Amino acid sequence: MALVAKHLKPGQRVTPQVLRRTHITMLVAAGIDLITIWSMVGHSSVAMTQRYSGVRMESKHAALDTLHDLADDALEGVDAAMIDRAMGLA
Numbered sequence: 001m002a003l004v005a006k007h008l009k010p011g012q013r014v015t016p017q018v019l020r021r022t023h024i025t026m027l028v029a030a031g032i033d034l035i036t037i038w039s040m041v042g043h044s045s046v047a048m049t050q051r052y053s054g055v056r057m058e059s060k061h062a063a064l065d066t067l068h069d070l071a072d073d074a075l076e077g078v079d080a081a082m083i084d085r086a087m088g089l090a
Helices: 016-029 034-041 046-053 057-074 080-086
Strands: none
Touching (some): 034 046
């Protein structure tokens, strides 16, 4: 409870809902996939679990970094003229 309480906004109480949200968010942060979490918490849909857990900015940045790296690898050796020709712009 102390771990949760130190992250609360002033005046916010520790309720079952706060504990549930914190638990789900910690599972997501630990890398547990949403399907597993969904089956554990009993939401009616995976979309609810995803919304309920929140999307962490660090996760967004990590995903963008991975996509950037994949794009760099895929485009290695490709120059702008090749891309223009492939798109019918040259």
